[in-house]
Amino acid sequence: MTGQATAADHLLSQAFAAFASEPSGSGAMWLDQRRERALRNFRLAGIPHRRVEEWKYTDLRAALDAPQEPALADHAPGPLRDPFAAITGPRLVMNDGCFDWARSKADSCQAGIDVFDLATAGEMTPDWVKRNFGEVLAAGAMEQASLALMRGGLAMRVAAPSTIPVHLHFLHGASAVHGRVLIVVEEGASLVLLESHGGHSGISNLGMEIVLKPHAQMTHLRLAEAAPDAVQIEVVGIRVGRDARYQGHFSQKGARLSRLELWIWLHDKGAEAELSGASVLSGRLHADVTTRIDHVAGNTGSRQLFKHVAGGNSRTVYQGKITVRKGANGSDSRQTAKALLLGARAEADLKPELEILADDVKCAHGAAVGDLDADSLFYLRSRGLGEGEARSLLVRAFLQDAVAEVAREDARAAIWDFVESGLVEALGAQA
């Protein structure tokens, strides 16, 4: 491990020791090799901190080292509500990093959906798991940690077009938890996934791998909130095949430290990814959305629209790197990230990055941090709206187009309710 071992390192090695002392249930060469390699790499990299460029706005080591405030030491649980509860569909539950059969309603999955408990991975594991698990996400420190230190997880394969959305709900206790999810959408198949997080007050580190085969489609909608002292990390790696399409929406209310990484490889021509999201932060909360889109092949498309609002003393981070590889001609990438500061001590860090190695590409990029527009505020007040009402209306207007990207009406309504409920606190915190 580089540098001094810290409390944070200690915490993770403890978690590992606990894992190693249990019968792993594997004994399968393919799996043990991948996990041992991940553990070696994680130990080399150590826990990311602010001197690691990609983590400079999100100092994970400092957050893990920070002494717990006594009032928070008993880990008040985060909200338990599932913001997508009103939408019917099969429900898969991950509890403290493990797939929880008892709480799930997996049998209501449509024909063509297979679910596999990663805790039982071994020699008898289906081929589609063996081929993909641990192969999409294996570069960054935290995804290596989740692979090496996981106690279980969920794998799902979708082999037919499905219309009923599948809920994926994460329950987290107060401990340090690593978990893994693998989703494979086969050729021509489609999936709508509603991801939500509840009760989260400890430290969680999730790694999610998504493989979209040619002509596959996936809509992935994620709403994340947690207790104010939680540390919430999720790394999602998405491999998008020929003429396949991934649409993701990611809205969050932050945590003591919250980091969402989206790694997207547009692997073959016609592959497309559309990302949108809103962060609504108040108090001392933090939320980091880091995206990396790799146009591996030509004639691929990516679009991003992120709108972040920071009230109180909160901090919002967006980092987005787009790479268009040599020869990936005809690629089209658009990226917009905007942040609105509502609190005098709030902070926004936006870091768009572009690496274009191909000749014939279209790229449009915009990033801006700002305050509410004075002309708009005056216009509304001159028509009789009070200052608070006018501000709140303009903040809603600012966020609205990021949520409008979600095509499904029932999901869009649930996302808007989620964002609005966070806004009440973000706007209130400024008064």
Place this chain on the structure above:
Amino acid sequence: MNMLEIEDLHVAVQGREILKGINLSVRAGEMHAIMGPNGSGKSTLSYALAGREGYAITSGRMSYMGEDLAQLAPEVRAARGIFLALQYPVEIPGVTTMNFLKAALNAQRRARGESEFDALTVLRLVREKAASLRVPEEMLRRALNVGFSGGEKKRLEILQMALFKPSLAILDETDSGLDIDALKLVAEGINAMRAPDRGLLVITHYQRLLEYIVPDRVHVLADGRIVAEGGKELAHELEAKGYAGLAKDAA
């Protein structure tokens, strides 16, 4: 009592004095026109009256219905019956025009201690006014001013004036950028607002609008001062001589 009484008003914007001693009074039932070249301070006067932040009154006084305006927030002035139609109405994405009209109307009513209107009542009131201003239903469902043409934005300003029924309406270059049909429509909207208990202050750069509305009094503003005043014939004189000629006469 005059509805609006402006006495020796000096207003500075970002430390620079724009209005250098304006005197003006408007009685209920009157329509006044303020004319002047670009940069003469016309919009500054309208913003100062509506209470925009950053328009500091360095001396003098504005009173409305006998009350000093200076300390009142813009929304308080709106609730008391002051309306400003902006030269450049602002686009607000994410808020439908209809919802905005309802929110504004009810905010004013709440502030006056009146009961709020329900959605159906507001819809009926808006439809009544919208028809004569040729504002289609479809426009009311779109986000406020977003993608509206110049003429549509101005018509919507007039629609708001008709809906809010202000005691004092200030129209800041509502005629600019309109073709002749739109101009006539806006002028009709302004004329329809004339009432014994209402004052109108129409700010314009061009004499053209005054072919369709007949002000009781015309004031010419240049370099932050009123340099000429008279009846509606002053507008024609202005047309002939231009602002420069008139300013010379005044000096």
